[in-house]
Amino acid sequence: RKGETHKAQQSFQEAEETYRNLRLHLEKAGLFEEAGQFFLREMVMRRKQMPRFSGRRLISRLVDLFSGYGENPLRVVLFSIGLIGLCGLLFFLIGLHHAGEIFGLNLQHSIGQNLTHLGNCIYFSVVTFTTLGYGDISPVGWARPLAAFEAFSGSFTMALFVVVFVKKMTR
Numbered sequence: 001r002k003g004e005t006h007k008a009q010q011s012f013q014e015a016e017e018t019y020r021n022l023r024l025h026l027e028k029a030g031l032f033e034e035a036g037q038f039f040l041r042e043m044v045m046r047r048k049q050m051p052r053f054s055g056r057r058l059i060s061r062l063v064d065l066f067s068g069y070g071e072n073p074l075r076v077v078l079f080s081i082g083l084i085g086l087c088g089l090l091f092f093l094i095g096l097h098h099a100g101e102i103f104g105l106n107l108q109h110s111i112g113q114n115l116t117h118l119g120n121c122i123y124f125s126v127v128t129f130t131t132l133g134y135g136d137i138s139p140v141g142w143a144r145p146l147a148a149f150e151a152f153s154g155s156f157t158m159a160l161f162v163v164v165f166v167k168k169m170t171r
Contacts, residue, residue: 012045012049013045015045016042016046016049019041019042019045020042023035023038023042026038033171036168037071040068040069040071043060043064046060065079066079066157066160067160071168072164073164073165073168076161076164080129080154083129083154083157084122084125084126084129084150085125087129087146087150088118088121088122088124088126090146091104091124091143091147092104092105092117092118092121094142094146095140096120096139097139098137103117103121103124104117104121105117124137124139125150128147128150128154129157131154131155
């Protein structure tokens with residue numbers, strides 16, 4: 001078993017080196033789009049060499065998942081949309097205050113009223129994610145730490161998108 005693990009590690013290391021060499025060769029030839037694909041593979045092979053349950057491997061996997069190691073701006077956009085939707089749904093379940101009214105799930109209301117409240121919660125989520133903060137709707141209770149988390153995540157994610165997008169466009 002230990003010999004198999006060492007053999008796999010060696011194979012991942014050799015694959016990483018091969019992908020790195022291919023990437024460098026393609027970059028020298030001016031084929032940056034193709035080089036980006038080999039960069040992605042190189043990083044995956046590097047991750048597979050890390051201890052299975054390590055923080056570094058988890059962070060590497062998250063960077064791959066959210067941005068394709070800086071090669072896929074669409075992943076950042078999809079993550080942003082997903083986070084806005086998830087937080088909007090959580091705000092809907094927790095409830096938000098607006099002019100003495102609570103926007104949230106209320107089984108006493110009609111489906112139309114609940115959908116309107118869900119729309120308002122998604123609006124609040126967008127405003128929070130982008131850190132616009134109009135102040136027309138206020139989080140209370142458990143919605144406050146959720147709003148803080150979403151604002152921080154939104155700032156970070158928008159910066160990540162700019163970096164990934166600029167990296168892609170400057171090739």
